[in-house]
Amino acid sequence: MAKYETLIFILEGSLLNEKVAELNALSQTLKLAGREFGQAQRIQYNSVQEKIKLLGFDERIKLTLQEFFKNDWISAKGTFDNQLQKQDQLNKDVLPFLDEVKNKVNLILLTKEKKDVASSRMQSTELLNYFSAVYFKDDLTSKLPDKKVLTTILHQQNLSPATCLVIGTNLVDEIQGAENANLDSLWLAPKKVKMPISPHPTLHLNKLSDLLFYLELS
Structure with missing residues (x-):
């Protein structure tokens, strides 16, 4: 794995x-x-x-x-x-998963919204406590699926592309963006939805908790 x-x-x-x-x-x-x-x-x-x-x-x-x-x-x-901005409902398995992987893998957050919108949506959640870096739409000169979005993050955070996984739900923006940047990706989508030919995510899971199987956590 x-x-x-x-x-x-x-x-x-x-x-x-x-x-x-x-x-x-x-x-x-x-x-x-x-x-x-x-x-x-x-x-x-x-x-x-x-x-x-x-x-x-x-x-x-x-x-x-x-x-x-x-x-x-x-x-x-x-x-x-x-x-x-008022919509802050988390997916049900998010916090248990983040608790499980915190301090075991590096966590980076990327949002497609401007800082004021995304920050407002996260204000009542605990999300920001988990991430070592957060990138808002305002921080970047381009948007997904442009490969510059992810390659900029890799460069600024001094990350190895081979050990990064992009996690998203949108094929056109997020999975295509990962593919453009030559990064592995996880497409979170119902199992009944067929894996597309292009863009082709590395993993297709319907629950975030299933990703634990693919992580080598000590």
Whole structure:
């Protein structure tokens, strides 16, 4: 088994429950606009997500808002972003896993959101206690899947590419970004979802706790 000395987590999805966060943020944005978010809107939302699930983070949010707000989506995005800042629900196995690996592997956090948004979402969690370095969107000159995002982190943290594992849930942004930087990756996704041909993650697991099998922890 590969010995991974550094785990690079993408905050949105692998740690924070992004599906719940985005749904809640949209629901609140509609309600603040005086509009209903009932069963019909939920069905509409699920239909849209099925069509855009392979898109990157920014494009997915844009198209979701365009579906519900049409030409007024840009102003709606400001409200959506404010509501997203309030979404701090962690995936259920995150803290037990981090407790298990803390001080045994190097943990680095990468977020796709600006510092004010991501920091707000983490404020009531214990996440920042676990990571030796945190990179926000503001800290980088490019965004995933550009390989410069991850190669910059490797260079600044003096990491060996051979012992790093990128952990994410989005194929287009995160897994492709790892592949572009020639890094191993873990795609967290339901087992029923087929492993893609490209980009091709090194590992495909549906629970973060399953990664313990691939780590050589003393």
